[in-house]
Amino acid sequence: MGDLAGAVADHDTALTLAREISYRPEQARAHDGLARAHRDLGHLDIARDHAQQALDLYATLDVPEANEIRALLADLGQP
Incomplete structure (x- = not known):
């Protein structure tokens, strides 16, 4: 809700x-x-690192959220 540091x-x-x-x-x-x-x-570097870790876990869990994280990584400049 706008409090990014709190998030x-x-x-x-x-x-x-x-x-x-x-x-x-x-x-x-x-x-x-x-x-x-x-x-x-x-x-952005920290964001990419966390997104990659999320993707690794989501892919292992075989859940649809993996596709959302792939899109986020693409937006962050990582395929």
């Missing part, structure tokens, strides 16, 4: 918790959120 903090917390319990779907969602927040902040 980064919340997604970082979610990622930490998801890693602690080894829950890959939530790890993927947290990376997805981090990618989008960092993109909006203009941190």
Whole structure:
């Protein structure tokens, strides 16, 4: 809702918790959120890194969100 720094903090917390319990779907969602927040902040390298990590997890999970992340990576200048 416009608080990008807060979004980064919340997604970082979610990622930490998801890693602690080894829950890959939530790890993927947290990376997805981090990618989008960092993109909006203009941190494109960080956004690409999180988007790639989200894609890796989504692809392993074989879920449709992988296609959304592929599109995000393309928008970020990575095929």
